[in-house]
Amino acid sequence: MKNLDIKQVELTETVGNIYADSAKMSIRNADVYYGSKQAIHNVSLDLAKNQVTALIGPSGCGKSTFLRCLNRMNDTIDICNITGEFTLDNQDIYAKNLDPVLLRARVGMVFQKPNPFPKSIYDNVAYGARIHGLTNNKAELDEVVETSLQKAGLFNEVKDRLKDPGTGLSGGQQQRLCIARTIAVSPEIILMDEPASALDPIATAIIEELIDELKEKYTIAIVTHSMQQAARVSQHTAYFHLGKLVEMGKTEDIFTHPKHKLTENYITGRFG
Amino acid sequence: MNSPLLFTVLLCLTLFSYWYGMKRSLKVAGGNEHKKNLTCLPQQFGLLTAMVCGLPALMTLLIFNSAEQLVIEQLFTTTLSANIQSLSSIDLGLYLNNIHSLASSEASKTLLTNINSSNELAMQEQYKAASTLQALKQQARWLKTALVLVIACVSVIVLIKKFSLTFPARQKSETIIRGLLVASSAIAILTTLGIILSVLFESIHFFKSVPISDFMFGTQWSPQAAMRTDQVGGSGSFGAIPLFAGTLLITFIAMLLAVPIGLMIAIYLSQYASAKLRAFAKPMLEVLAGIPTVVYGFFAALTVAPVIRNVGESLGLSVASESALAAGLVMGTMIIPFVSSLSEDAISAVPNALKEASLGMGATQSETVIKVLLPAALPGIVGAILLAVSRAIGETMIVVMAAGMAANLTANPLDSVTTVTVQIVTLLTGDQEFDSPKTLAAFALGLMLFITTLGLNVLALKVVRKYREQYD
Numbered sequence: 138m139k140n141l142d143i144k145q146v147e148l149t150e151t152v153g154n155i156y157a158d159s160a161k162m163s164i165r166n167a168d169v170y171y172g173s174k175q176a177i178h179n180v181s182l183d184l185a186k187n188q189v190t191a192l193i194g195p196s197g198c199g200k201s202t203f204l205r206c207l208n209r210m211n212d213t214i215d216i217c218n219i220t221g222e223f224t225l226d227n228q229d230i231y232a233k234n235l236d237p238v239l240l241r242a243r244v245g246m247v248f249q250k251p252n253p254f255p256k257s258i259y260d261n262v263a264y265g266a267r268i269h270g271l272t273n274n275k276a277e278l279d280e281v282v283e284t285s286l287q288k289a290g291l292f293n294e295v296k297d298r299l300k301d302p303g304t305g306l307s308g309g310q311q312q313r314l315c316i317a318r319t320i321a322v323s324p325e326i327i328l329m330d331e332p333a334s335a336l337d338p339i340a341t342a343i344i345e346e347l348i349d350e351l352k353e354k355y356t357i358a359i360v361t362h363s364m365q366q367a368a369r370v371s372q373h374t375a376y377f378h379l380g381k382l383v384e385m386g387k388t389e390d391i392f393t394h395p396k397h398k399l400t401e402n403y404i405t406g407r408f409g
Numbered sequence: 410m411n412s413p414l415l416f417t418v419l420l421c422l423t424l425f426s427y428w429y430g431m432k433r434s435l436k437v438a439g440g441n442e443h444k445k446n447l448t449c450l451p452q453q454f455g456l457l458t459a460m461v462c463g464l465p466a467l468m469t470l471l472i473f474n475s476a477e478q479l480v481i482e483q484l485f486t487t488t489l490s491a492n493i494q495s496l497s498s499i500d501l502g503l504y505l506n507n508i509h510s511l512a513s514s515e516a517s518k519t520l521l522t523n524i525n526s527s528n529e530l531a532m533q534e535q536y537k538a539a540s541t542l543q544a545l546k547q548q549a550r551w552l553k554t555a556l557v558l559v560i561a562c563v564s565v566i567v568l569i570k571k572f573s574l575t576f577p578a579r580q581k582s583e584t585i586i587r588g589l590l591v592a593s594s595a596i597a598i599l600t601t602l603g604i605i606l607s608v609l610f611e612s613i614h615f616f617k618s619v620p621i622s623d624f625m626f627g628t629q630w631s632p633q634a635a636m637r638t639d640q641v642g643g644s645g646s647f648g649a650i651p652l653f654a655g656t657l658l659i660t661f662i663a664m665l666l667a668v669p670i671g672l673m674i675a676i677y678l679s680q681y682a683s684a685k686l687r688a689f690a691k692p693m694l695e696v697l698a699g700i701p702t703v704v705y706g707f708f709a710a711l712t713v714a715p716v717i718r719n720v721g722e723s724l725g726l727s728v729a730s731e732s733a734l735a736a737g738l739v740m741g742t743m744i745i746p747f748v749s750s751l752s753e754d755a756i757s758a759v760p761n762a763l764k765e766a767s768l769g770m771g772a773t774q775s776e777t778v779i780k781v782l783l784p785a786a787l788p789g790i791v792g793a794i795l796l797a798v799s800r801a802i803g804e805t806m807i808v809v810m811a812a813g814m815a816a817n818l819t820a821n822p823l824d825s826v827t828t829v830t831v832q833i834v835t836l837l838t839g840d841q842e843f844d845s846p847k848t849l850a851a852f853a854l855g856l857m858l859f860i861t862t863l864g865l866n867v868l869a870l871k872v873v874r875k876y877r878e879q880y881d
Binding site for chain 1: 683684760762763764765766767768769770771772773776780781784785
């Protein structure tokens with residue numbers, strides 16, 4: 138796999154600082170097209186290791202599209218065409234000899250709407266471990282399921298009904314189940330696409346607390362519509378506008394001293 | 410007026426009353442500019458008026474039409490002279506037929522002249538009777554026309570009298586529409602019941618001459634009925650087991666071919682194929698379902714069966730020239746599109762979120778299909794298979810041509826067998842008396858077939874309910 142020298146990139150459109158001291162993932166000059174329509178224009182940024190990076194911006198600005206490039210979920214869309222350099226631990230994730238299946242085991246994803254499988258809670262969490270053959274016997278699998286549920290803060294609520302269907306849980310519990318399911322595969326990065334947008338404030342608070350704990354072990358990128366949420370959970374914030382990365386920097390800087398007029402307008406609620 | 414004309418007039422009246430109801434409601438409101446005063450829209454008044462005009466009149470027309478024949482017959486018979494009324498029922502029927510054909514073939518004037526010109530007394534009497542019948546029919550027609558039109562007009566007038574600003578036209582028309590919907594579903598259920606009952610009664614008739622245990626557990630099928638009491642070989646045996654065994658054997662072979670191939674086609678088309686290929690391949694596949702079964706039949710008999718025989722003989726097996734295997738394979742080919750098309754719909758209907766969740770955790774595409782998509786689509790897939798099975802069980806033409814008529818009780822797919830539907834066809838085609846056990850056996854077979862498919866359906870539903878993974 139080729140090692141890329143990733144630091145030298147000319148920035149013409151983004152203000153602030155896109156670089157991280159210890160980058161887990163680096164993206165340089167990413168362009169994404171749906172057919173002939175360009176959805177992402179020349180985006181470059183780093184995801185800092187064991188920190189939370191929030192991607193914010195108005196609807197349709199391409200933040201979800203960008204997130205889905207990071208574990209090659211856009212491969213499933215025929216008309217989607219991606220160029221640029223995407224590296225995980227200095228390895229090109231779009232290299233020809235890289236298997237997207239293995240990549241997705243390293244870069245997990247939590248979706249906007251909770252989407253547990255119509256299987257039992259246990260089978261939901263065990264799904265990834267089973268397909269990747271992570272465990273050798275039932276006892277080990279039980280262990281993985283229990284620790285994953287514990288890390289997702291769900292174990293105490295469901296320990297007596299692991300055989301019940303996952304779809305029978307409340308919305309917030311379902312989303313934590315999806316997080317547990319993702320954790321069970323032991324990924325290095327977790328991508329979250331508006332994980333709390335379908336949840337009530339209490340469930341949202343629980344998820345946010347969870348994200349804060351998870352960053353100890355995982356590198357997290359989260360797309361969110363809520364600026365308060367970005368301010369609460371993230372260390373770095375990237376502001377997208379019409380497919381371009383307008384500004385990126387430390388979260389407290391972005392929210393207190395935005396450098397770009399567009400960022401300022403957005404976070405002060407003048408539009409978006 | 411005759412019925413089609415009356416029906417057309419009634420339709421026009423209904424359309425007119427829609428307009429009339431609207432106008433009247435506007436008048437009640439005090440003009441177009443005050444229509445806000447009405448609790449319901451003028452169109453709703455119109456709709457209600459139209460329904461009130463059309464429905465009762467239409468109902469009367471239907472009831473009248475169905476009762477007309479019977480009542481006229483009754484009335485007419487009482488006018489006949491005593492010596493004709495005392496005829497046996499068969500002779501009376503013949504006589505009545507005669508009169509009916511006279512009445513419908515001759516104009517009333519010719520009949521009257523014939524009465525006077527005819528010199529035979531019997532003929533004179535017949536012409537007189539025919540004339541009476543014509544008069545009766547004429548009266549009935551007048552009565553019908555008057556009744557229908559009066560009912561239509563009177564119900565509209567009665568309704569319009571009740572119009573006021575707060576008249577609940579919307580609620581009333583909703584109630585009527587709901588009633589119509591209930592009636593439609595009742596028709597479907599009643600038709601099914603009617604079919605079951607008619608088959609059941611004929612079967613009971615059959616079981617009077619052949620014991621039910623002989624029919625259900627007998628292993629010999631040679632449907633013969635004696636034309637004369639002293640006929641040699643006139644007693645047949647009616648054991649249905651070989652027929653059902655043959656049906657199940659052929660169906661099993663067909664499903665063995667159609668289910669795996671159909672499912673794999675469905676998976677390929679829904680998950681792997683490009684949109685372009687799918688747009689081309691799906692209609693092409695459905696062409697398979699559109700080929701007439703007779704064409705499949707001679708394909709099976711002339712192409713597939715000889716190939717199977719040649720291959721079998723080169724392997725040292727003895728193959729009948731008409732084999733269950735040939736029929737089953739061709740039937741399987743025919744029902745592939747049933748399985749593939751409906752299964753593809755079921756798989757495509759699984760929410761994309763589930764697929765993405767699985768792929769997002771590093772599952773391969775085939776793991777996603779097997780572990781997530783197929784379980785979630787199971788009810789639809791089982792439905793598709795069930796439809797294919799009932800299609801296979803009911804299929805007749807291919808079997809007639811490729812599997813033969815010999816009712817062998819065998820599990821060897823290289824033998825010739827026959828199926829229930831084929832036997833029903835052979836029992837009922839040609840000149841048959843409808844009260845001999847031979848023809849009645851067809852109804853008993855039909856009943857058994859019905860019970861079998863019903864049982865299969867219930868079983869499959871149970872299986873689905875147990876193993877389905879319900880997504881919402």
